[in-house]
Amino acid sequence: MISDITIKMARCKGCGICVAFCPKQVLALDELSKVQVVNGEACIACGQCELRCPDYAIFVDKKVSQ
Amino acid sequence: MNKARLMQGNEAVAEGAIYAGVRFFAGYPITPSTEIAETMAKLLPQVGGKFVQMEDEIASMGAILGASLAGQKVLDATSGPGFSLKQELIGYAACAEIPAVLVDVQRVGPSTGQPTSPSQGDVMQARWGTHGDHPVIALAPWTVREAFDATVMAVNYAERFRTPVILLMDEIVGHLRERVVLPEPGELPVYARRQPKCTRSEGYQPYTPEEDLVPNVADFGEGYRIHVTGLIHDETGFPSGSPSVTEKSIRRLHEKISRAEDEIIHYDEFFLEDADYAVVTFGGVSRTAYEAVQNARRQGIKVGMVRLMTIWPFADKMIARLAKQVQGILVPELNYGQLVGEIERAAAGQCPVKLLAKYNTEIFTPTEIETAIKNLCAGGRI
Amino acid sequence: MERSFEKYFRQNRLPHLWCPGCGNGIAMKAIVMAIEKKGLSQDNTVIVSGIGCSSRASGYMDFDTLHTAHGRAIPFATGIKLARPELNVIVITGDGDCTAIGGNLFIHAARRNVDLTVVLFNNSIYGMTGGQASPMTPYGKKATTAPYGAIDRPFDVCQLAIASGATYVARSTAFHVQHLTEMIAGGFDNQGFSFIEAVVQCPTAYGRKNKLPEPADMMKWMRDQAIMKPAWDKLPAEKREEKFPIGLFYSAQYEDYTTAYDEVIQRAGGDQK
Numbered sequence: 001m002i003s004d005i006t007i008k009m010a011r012c013k014g015c016g017i018c019v020a021f022c023p024k025q026v027l028a029l030d031e032l033s034k035v036q037v038v039n040g041e042a043c044i045a046c047g048q049c050e051l052r053c054p055d056y057a058i059f060v061d062k063k064v065s066q
Numbered sequence: 067m068n069k070a071r072l073m074q075g076n077e078a079v080a081e082g083a084i085y086a087g088v089r090f091f092a093g094y095p096i097t098p099s100t101e102i103a104e105t106m107a108k109l110l111p112q113v114g115g116k117f118v119q120m121e122d123e124i125a126s127m128g129a130i131l132g133a134s135l136a137g138q139k140v141l142d143a144t145s146g147p148g149f150s151l152k153q154e155l156i157g158y159a160a161c162a163e164i165p166a167v168l169v170d171v172q173r174v175g176p177s178t179g180q181p182t183s184p185s186q187g188d189v190m191q192a193r194w195g196t197h198g199d200h201p202v203i204a205l206a207p208w209t210v211r212e213a214f215d216a217t218v219m220a221v222n223y224a225e226r227f228r229t230p231v232i233l234l235m236d237e238i239v240g241h242l243r244e245r246v247v248l249p250e251p252g253e254l255p256v257y258a259r260r261q262p263k264c265t266r267s268e269g270y271q272p273y274t275p276e277e278d279l280v281p282n283v284a285d286f287g288e289g290y291r292i293h294v295t296g297l298i299h300d301e302t303g304f305p306s307g308s309p310s311v312t313e314k315s316i317r318r319l320h321e322k323i324s325r326a327e328d329e330i331i332h333y334d335e336f337f338l339e340d341a342d343y344a345v346v347t348f349g350g351v352s353r354t355a356y357e358a359v360q361n362a363r364r365q366g367i368k369v370g371m372v373r374l375m376t377i378w379p380f381a382d383k384m385i386a387r388l389a390k391q392v393q394g395i396l397v398p399e400l401n402y403g404q405l406v407g408e409i410e411r412a413a414a415g416q417c418p419v420k421l422l423a424k425y426n427t428e429i430f431t432p433t434e435i436e437t438a439i440k441n442l443c444a445g446g447r448i
Numbered sequence: 449m450e451r452s453f454e455k456y457f458r459q460n461r462l463p464h465l466w467c468p469g470c471g472n473g474i475a476m477k478a479i480v481m482a483i484e485k486k487g488l489s490q491d492n493t494v495i496v497s498g499i500g501c502s503s504r505a506s507g508y509m510d511f512d513t514l515h516t517a518h519g520r521a522i523p524f525a526t527g528i529k530l531a532r533p534e535l536n537v538i539v540i541t542g543d544g545d546c547t548a549i550g551g552n553l554f555i556h557a558a559r560r561n562v563d564l565t566v567v568l569f570n571n572s573i574y575g576m577t578g579g580q581a582s583p584m585t586p587y588g589k590k591a592t593t594a595p596y597g598a599i600d601r602p603f604d605v606c607q608l609a610i611a612s613g614a615t616y617v618a619r620s621t622a623f624h625v626q627h628l629t630e631m632i633a634g635g636f637d638n639q640g641f642s643f644i645e646a647v648v649q650c651p652t653a654y655g656r657k658n659k660l661p662e663p664a665d666m667m668k669w670m671r672d673q674a675i676m677k678p679a680w681d682k683l684p685a686e687k688r689e690e691k692f693p694i695g696l697f698y699s700a701q702y703e704d705y706t707t708a709y710d711e712v713i714q715r716a717g718g719d720q721k
């Protein structure tokens with residue numbers, strides 16, 4: 001994983017915007033319609049999800065290489 | 067000492083506003099109030115204040131409320147149709163507790179009515195013009211000098227109680243010219259804007275009331291980062307849907323005024339000591355009534371007079387006392403009958419209350435009122 | 449890592465009350481990012497809004513905030529600016545708030561060139577009251593009060609702002625978040641009346657009625673239909689149909705109202721006091 005994906009669950013309303021705009025299908029909505037990371041390895045830390053989340057519920061940081 | 071000046075009622079309002087510290091005026095021209103705007107346009111920049119002619123009365127009202135929240139003392143003047151347009155934001159000022167003074171120089175209505183003719187037809191609109199339950203303060207001067215003093219008082223009350231105050235002028239006083247000596251600075255009290263007593267970090271809440279039930283809402287730009295809304299709100303200033311908060315805040319809005327009634331209610335009494343009858347008047351009509359009462363007195367009629375300066379809150383207690391003393395009350399009004407209802411209510415059947423109504427654009431003659439006084443004493447029709 | 453823009457929100461008021469996928473949250477973030485970018489002080493910036501879903505934004509933002517009456521935000525803001533010219537005054541309004549009930553107030557503030565930054569959250573509908581047509585509902589689109597499709601011609605509010613005298617006029621969308629942020633930030637730089645139309649999605653009251661119930665689809669529509677101004681200018685008329693331009697449409701230097709009024713005070717001798 002090259003990224004840290006932080007989700008503020010209490011803020012997520014399950015609108016699916018982040019899922020739709022993720023170029024690598026990293027995200028999905030769970031049974032309770034909250035966002036979840038389903039394929040973290042594929043994340044390229046492009047920030048598209050964070051950029052358009054209307055609820056400031058998802059944040060992506062590039063991992064600093066060890 | 068200030069020299070005597072020949073001055074119009076409307077000009078005196080503008081002078082009074084400057085004296086009271088008003089530094090912002092937004093308005094829209096309308097007869098018979100326009101001279102107030104014109105005088106403010108001239109005077110305000112001379113003292114570093116600002117005047118804006120807005121696009122309508124709604125905009126004017128919005129602009130003064132914005133300026134008030136930013137710390138200025140504010141005034142706006144209008145007449146009938148404009149007063150109607152302002153009602154929405156008068157309610158906003160009542161709910162959000164924003165100090166503001168609005169002058170209504172009454173003219174004959176409804177609608178465009180008789181634009182240049184005197185009337186007292188906005189008594190009830192001043193009280194109930196906007197929707198919902200809210201208190202209001204309304205003052206009605208009867209001389210040019212009192213137009214000045216009442217304006218100072220109106221600004222003081224607006225600041226002191228953080229509420230809209232209506233200066234209920236009429237065309238008679240607005241356009242009357244009299245020789246007046248204006249007070250020196252310091253002669254009349256001027257109430258300064260209320261200030262927060264603690265800081266943001268000390269847990270400041272903008273709508274927590276003081277002992278007098280009035281909150282010290284911080285001005286914008288002072289670092290308090292407050293929220294102001296026309297929704298019913300709690301002490302934090304944020305909206306609340308709670309029944310108890312709603313009840314509490316509406317009650318407090320009323321009680322902050324009703325508790326201070328003795329401070330706010332002003333009236334003059336003339337020849338009441340031995341009076342068997344009384345005339346109760348306000349505004350420009352009081353001038354004619356005074357003459358009529360004097361004439362009647364000269365003919366041996368024991369009639370007195372009360373001139374109300376404060377229209378709202380209404381002087382219930384005084385009227386109740388009066389109704390106990392006299393055998394009849396005459397209420398001459400330049401309308402179809404408005405204040406008479408309040409007087410009747412307060413008199414509570416202790417004596418007859420009779421209306422002398424006039425709504426044909428003309429003012430009363432002293433003889434008309436004198437005749438009505440005689441009819442009242444004779445127990446006949448007015 | 450906590451994002452620095454979070455400090456501009458009243459954390460105890462979040463999550464906000466907007467529907468899932470509502471574009472208002474994105475536009476509000478663009479505003480605070482522009483504020484951060486330009487370094488506007490939190491204590492010297494006032495946010496003024498009208499009434500509508502969009503106008504709820506003021507309650508979430510940690511500044512002095514004023515939630516006025518429907519359509520009336522701009523005159524309140526004018527009063528604040530004239531009373532305290534050193535304050536940055538930002539107005540948040542909706543398409544109905546700004547162009548219907550507040551239309552006259554809007555054009556006159558533009559005409560005076562009052563130094564305000566007005567951000568209109570355009571969702572093409574009356575969101576708050578449940579989906580009635582607004583003066584910006586596109587021709588033929590459905591609303592609860594236009595069940596057979598709107599027959600009123602909509603405003604191009606940017607053209608309206610330019611014609612009224614605004615000195616900075618731009619448009620962007622919730623899809624183009626960074627561009628929207630830039631457009632707003634540009635408005636802060638302009639000393640005068642700045643107007644930014646932010647096209648936002650209302651999946652609930654507009655999308656569902658107009659075959660775009662998914663917020664992401666509404667944003668893809670923005671992506672596909674919005675054309676940057678330079679490209680738009682070269683686009684032949686027949687290719688413009690259904691598309692709309694975004695970007696900076698107009699900017700001009702003109703004395704703002706408070707500066708002009710300072711001269712009035714000087715002429716009247718009031719600057720000596």
Ligand SMILES: Cc1ncc(C[n+]2csc(CCOP(=O)(O)OP(=O)(O)O)c2C)c(N)n1
Binds near residue numbers: 503544545574577
């Ligand atoms: C004087 C007045 N009329 C009507 C309303 C009801 N009302 C509240 S919001 C609104 C429309 C809001 O639409 P818009 O400005 O587009 O904001 P949105 O909710 O779409 O963000 C209306 C008609 C009101 N609050 N006040």
Ligand code: SF4
Binds near residue numbers: 056
């Ligand atoms: S965009 Fe935000 S609110 Fe919507 S599903 Fe993703 S994280 Fe949740």
Ligand code: SF4
Binds near residue numbers: 022046050
């Ligand atoms: S950062 Fe990009 S790749 Fe990673 S989850 Fe977000 S949208 Fe997908």
Ligand code: SF4
Binds near residue numbers: 467650
């Ligand atoms: S109704 Fe529309 S504008 Fe209002 S919160 Fe919901 S999605 Fe947003």
Ligand SMILES: [Mg+2]
Binds near residue numbers: 500542543544575582
């Ligand atoms: Mg809308």
